[in-house]
Amino acid sequence: MARVGMNPARRMGRATASSDDPRNSVRSTSKKAAARRVDRSCSATMRAMSRVASRGAVSAQSSVRATGAELLSRAQMRIAKSRNIEHWQAGLARWDAEVLLAHVLGVDAEDDEVLRDSAVSPSQQRRFDAMVQRRLTGEPVNYITGHFRFAGLDLVVRPGVFSPRASSELAVDLAVARLRRRRGRRIAVDVATGNGAIALAIGAAVTAAEVWGIDISAEAARLGRLNARRLDLDNVHFATGDMLAGLPAALRGAVQVLTIHPPYVARDEVRTLPVEIRRFEPRHTLTDGSDDGLGLVRRLADDAPGWLRPGGHVLVEIAPYLARETATALRRGGLRDVRSHRDSLGVTRVVIGQL
Numbered sequence: 001m002a003r004v005g006m007n008p009a010r011r012m013g014r015a016t017a018s019s020d021d022p023r024n025s026v027r028s029t030s031k032k033a034a035a036r037r038v039d040r041s042c043s044a045t046m047r048a049m050s051r052v053a054s055r056g057a058v059s060a061q062s063s064v065r066a067t068g069a070e071l072l073s074r075a076q077m078r079i080a081k082s083r084n085i086e087h088w089q090a091g092l093a094r095w096d097a098e099v100l101l102a103h104v105l106g107v108d109a110e111d112d113e114v115l116r117d118s119a120v121s122p123s124q125q126r127r128f129d130a131m132v133q134r135r136l137t138g139e140p141v142n143y144i145t146g147h148f149r150f151a152g153l154d155l156v157v158r159p160g161v162f163s164p165r166a167s168s169e170l171a172v173d174l175a176v177a178r179l180r181r182r183r184g185r186r187i188a189v190d191v192a193t194g195n196g197a198i199a200l201a202i203g204a205a206v207t208a209a210e211v212w213g214i215d216i217s218a219e220a221a222r223l224g225r226l227n228a229r230r231l232d233l234d235n236v237h238f239a240t241g242d243m244l245a246g247l248p249a250a251l252r253g254a255v256q257v258l259t260i261h262p263p264y265v266a267r268d269e270v271r272t273l274p275v276e277i278r279r280f281e282p283r284h285t286l287t288d289g290s291d292d293g294l295g296l297v298r299r300l301a302d303d304a305p306g307w308l309r310p311g312g313h314v315l316v317e318i319a320p321y322l323a324r325e326t327a328t329a330l331r332r333g334g335l336r337d338v339r340s341h342r343d344s345l346g347v348t349r350v351v352i353g354q355l
Contacts, residue, residue, distance in 0.1 A: 066125055068105070069116040072097045075132045084138030086274035096141050100131045103145045138276035151201035155227050161220045162194030162285035164261055170343050171317045171350050172201040175257045178313050179206045182256050189214065189251070189307070191243060191260040191300060194285065196224030196236070198259055203228075203236035211236045214246055216284070243296065244303050255307045260300055261317040264293040293319075297326055301333030301353075308355040320348040327351050 072094070079085060080093035087093065095109075102109035104124050109115065120128070134144050142148040142157040149155070150164065151172050157163045179186050179202070186209035190199040193213030203211040213224050213236065224238035239246045265287045270278060273286065288295040297316055304314045314335060318326045327338045335353030343349045 065119040065121055067116065068101055068118040068120055071120055071125065071128060072101060072116065075100070075128070078132060079135055082136045082138070084136065084275045084279075086276060096135055097132070099141050100135065100144065101128055103147070104128045104131070138274075139280055140276055143280060148195075148197070150197045151204070153197075153200055153204060153227075153231060155195055155197055155200065156223065156230065157195060158219075158223055159280065160282055161217065161223050162192070162215075162263075162281070164194060164197045167343060167349060168198055168261055168317055169201070170341065171259055171261065171315050172198055172205070174341060174350055174352065175202050175259050175313075175315055176205045178257050179209055182311075185254065186210065187251060187255045188212070188257040188259070189244070189247065189255050191258065192216075192262055192296065193224060193238065194220050194261075196220075196227050196238060198261065199224065199238070200227055200231060200233060200236055202257075202259075203233045204231065207233075207235055209235060212239060212247060212251070213237070214239045214241050214244065216240070216242050217282075243299055244307055247307075252307055254309050256309060256312045257315065258300070258304055258308065258313070259315045259317070260296070262293075262296040262300075263287050264297070264319055264322055266291060266293040269293075292322075292325065294322060294325055294329060298329045298333075301329045301335065305334050305355055310355060312355045314353045314355075316351045317349055318351055323348045323351055327353075 075097035076094045079096050080087065085093075085096075098112075098115060099109045101120075102111075102115055104127050105115070105118055105120070107114050107118065131144050135141060142163055143159050146157055147154055148157045148163055150166065151169050155163075175188060175198075179188055186206060188199070188202050188206075188209055188211045190196075190202070190211070190213045193199050193215045196213045199211050199213030203209060213221075215221055215224070215238075218240045221238040221240045224236075228234070228236045228238070239248075241247065263284065263286050265273065267287050267289050268291075270283065270287050277286065287293060297318070300314065300316070308314070314330060316326050316330070323340050327340065330338045330351065330353035333353075335355060338351065338353040340348045341350045341352065
């Protein structure tokens with residue numbers, strides 16, 4: 001499986017000869033008219049010969065392999081001009097193009113030399129261009145390729161199921177560090193798990209741990225199980241339920257780490273989201289319907305003490321502007337030692353509280 005990064009294809013437009021083949025059917029009994037008809041017939045013949053030659057040139061051109069560098073350059077320019085894509089960081093258009101082409105070629109998107117020097121067949125070019133065209137509509141790269149690389153794991157992604165961003169790897173690192181400190185039975189639960197990325201990454205890093213992912217979407221739970229089977233992670237399990245409901249009762253009072261990446265967009269702000277988010281991602285993965293986007297955070301803060309073992313932790317991945325309110329919710333739920341953690345760019349991403 002190609003390594004496609006956070007989370008390729010292409011379609012070179014296929015030139016086709018015009019179906020218009022004008023014919024002269026003027027009828028005349030006069031010699032003059034007949035002469036004109038002959039002239040027109042000759043002209044039509046010459047035009048037909050020209051079209052045949054043109055088709056031959058197009059055919060020859062379409063059979064020529066292009067280099068990855070040529071295709072990437074064109075695709076990058078097209079993606080960069082799309083108004084359906086949020087160009088929030090320099091280089092994203094290039095990365096999108098590289099991920100799509102890597103998927104088509106079955107190579108690592110981070111292997112720049114291989115990607116750019118590869119000879120791309122006409123059929124691969126058409127496939128790549130088709131995928132670029134989908135990206136121009138705002139469709140996320142992960143949905144186009146059907147894969148997403150997260151914490152070193154190749155995960156299957158499907159429309160309709162939430163797929164965490166690469167930024168969620170910070171929550172995984174923090175959860176893993178806390179699990180490894182504990183002795184005895186180690187249990188972690190990821191709430192609103194989506195395709196299971198966080199739960200699977202934790203389970204892969206701490207194979208001795210029992211990890212659960214739970215989501216209100218049955219399709220999400222099925223996708224999580226599929227990813228677990230593909231990765232041969234039999235220590236990671238998935239359940240369907242609203243928040244913590246649906247988990248085995250035996251987990252009450254035994255969980256050491258609870259993680260959640262909640263849908264934290266306020267109800268009235270969903271319409272302001274970029275096209276590539278609001279058009280392609282399910283509404284329930286964007287907002288919990290609350291006025292401030294913290295409805296699920298407050299529920300988890302209230303319910304967590306009944307599921308955590310003494311000293312257990314709750315980790316909430318949240319938007320920086322909601323970090324303070326999230327910390328307040330955790331304290332009101334009975335958690336202590338509440339702290340915020342920043343990513344490598346200095347952006348607050350995760351708020352942690354301890355029972």
